[in-house]
Amino acid sequence: MRRRGGLIGFFVHHRVAANLVMLVMLLGGALGIARMNIQFFPTFALDVVSVRVVWSGASAEDIEQGITNPLEQRLRSLDGLKRMTSTSAQGIANITLEFREGTDPVLALDDVRQQVDSFTNLPADAETPEVSRLARYEPVARLLVHGDLAPHELRQMAQRFEDELLLAGIDRVEITGLPAQQISIEVPVERLQGMGLSLGDIAGRVEGMSRDLPAGLLGQRDSARELRSLQQRRDALGFEDLPILSGDRVQLRLGDIATIRQEPRDGQVELAYRGRPAAELVLQRAESGNSLAAARVLAGWVEETRPTLPPSVELEVYDESWQLIDDRISLLLLNGASGLLLVVILLYFFLPARVALWVAIGIPTAFMAALARMLHRVSQKSSDARLGGDKRDLGWSLAVF
Missing domain, CATH: 3.30.70.1430 (Multidrug efflux transporter AcrB pore domain)
Known part of the structure; x- marks a missing residue:
């Protein structure tokens, strides 16, 4: 019997080779899925x-x-x-x-x-x-904190939540709803006159003693270290300790002659929910992040944090953008599985059961090979970009529209 030549003939007479090729295609596709970035839009760099x-x-x-x-x-x-x-x-x-x-x-x-x-x-x-x-971030969810709290307590709690979420793995957290703060320093005229100072002298002293400035380099070459003055005050307590007059026996601090307050600026809009003060935390992921992974981090953090909150404080999660991605991926998988089932049923009507089974297996195998090919192309573009080629690393992502 004469053997048929060509690629098809080779695989017909070497079944092990055909199975190995199919296995490589499946493994390559699985690797591509594992490295795929799931998001709404394709990744693109902002240079x-x-x-x-x-x-x-x-x-x-x-x-x-x-x-x-x-x-x-x-x-x-x-x-x-x-x-x-x-x-x-x-x-x-x-x-x-x-x-x-x-x-x-x-x-x-x-x-x-x-x-x-x-x-x-x-x-x-x-x-x-x-x-x-310029960096591009995509929203993950919004977190609303509200309760019977004083404004400064709400601010401290929101800032603590921000630090915890960043440490947990959220790429970016923005706090909204809290009014911008300002530090006001009020000095009575009688005290200024008694010390022979003017308001300009106090302002100059505050400006001169509360600054972060570079002070040059210490050492040479690899052992060089940058010197910097870190004296800028950032809260009311820091300004209270600012020295105004220094003598042999007496040292006068700004807090001794002035009233220093940290308070919201005029005309600021404050967020309220159900008549109680509130703050909103906007959780975002970086361009190379994963929305579903960030959602799992958020769910774990909320589950751990809620039991530790005071009874009068509530934590609510809303506007969960990651759910839209999850729903569309589920719909995509459901449609794919339904289509594959219909194809298998139709194949069984016209082909023997064994042939129909192998034809049906070839459909997902072809998809996995396409995913492996896409991963290879992205890796090649990344290598060209590192070598200085004029190509953009578009990233490997599943854009869900």
């Missing part, structure tokens, strides 16, 4: 860095001449820079830098920071430039 400089009281023309134009001249020579746009408005300058596809975002951010830090001709009254990389 954008923003530079922001505040110069209070300066006009737009002064901002452009003193900050925007000099910084643009320095940043124009960055490697991989694709486009640079700037905005000069009253009191603020914004520069947005877009880099070419495949540029390492961490190195690009470091290059921008080095160029900005080396620029020493900023106006004396301008604030320290803020350099940041």
